[in-house]
Amino acid sequence: MNGFGGHYFIWFANFIWNNDLSGCNVYRSSFHFKKACLKKLVNILDKRKQNIEDQIKKTEQYNLVNDNDYPIVDVTVEGVRKAIRAFSDNLPKGVYRTILVQEDNRIDFKQLAPLLGGIPSRKFYMSKETYDLFEESEKQIPLEMDIVQKAVDLYVKEHKEFPMLKFDPQHKVNYFQLKQEHYLKEEPKIQFYITDLDGLITHIKPQKKKMENTSHS
Structure with missing residues (x-):
């Protein structure tokens, strides 16, 4: 095989070879070989797709359960400030408290819930540049x-x-x-x-x- 088709087929055969598929050899080029390898490739992709979907479901379920584990609590600005300081003190080098701030400057309290004892009943916001805290108003x-x-x-x-x-x-x-x-x-x-x-x-x-x-x- 020459040209682009030949190179693509060799890549394809190597992909299958690396996935430990018996019966596929990169040096074979018969029609039956190609057909068998295509079937096995489809099976591999189907399994990988299912694994990804299962992982997504598990993550969503974990987040749902994790959120529901924490009660709704009343927190002051000062309480939030102390929790953020405690959180940032335990961050690895090079990681900053801005990881708590969402695109609209709202604070993501999922990461602070263990320190606050729950999810605040009110929204709080933080500047990414100065770290100043603000309430909804x-x-x-x-x-x-x-x-x-x-x-x-x-x-x-x-x-x-x-x-x-x-x-x-x-x-x-x-x-x-x-x-x-x-x-x-x-x-x-x-x-x-x-x-x-x-x-x-x-x-x-x-x-x-x-x-x-x-x-x-």
Whole structure:
């Protein structure tokens, strides 16, 4: 056999040979050999498909049972914060607490249930960039916070300064600068402020006393 067909058949025969199928030899090329090997290949694929389907069912059943094992509990933000810290303390090197955060910034409590004693009755959200926690009524904050924090970090990396007005005692993130240089596509609805903690941002407006101390320093 020559060409693509020959190479494909040799691959096919080797596949069957590697699956310990008796009666199939890579050097045979008769019609009966091909027919026998095709039947055995179909059987192999059917068995593998069934094994995969069985495994999926077992996983779904395990998750269902695992969820139902935990009661619904009332938890505070501080309780969630402590559970996340305890969880992250036991993570392997290079793995971060962001594995708890889903696409919409909602916290996946299946992994925290053993620490909380159950699944919280309320939803909680977390910023992937700052690790700040939020309740359902504040769920929009972490979404915008992550976008702005990434923009701020990139701006600082390239400009070696923070995107804020020099004499602004509140240290508000200057959205005009970020938009002008295309770090942000649109201006966020929430105003964020740059803190003294490694350039992390916060949605909490600085207190007046702290602002006065900053202006006199």
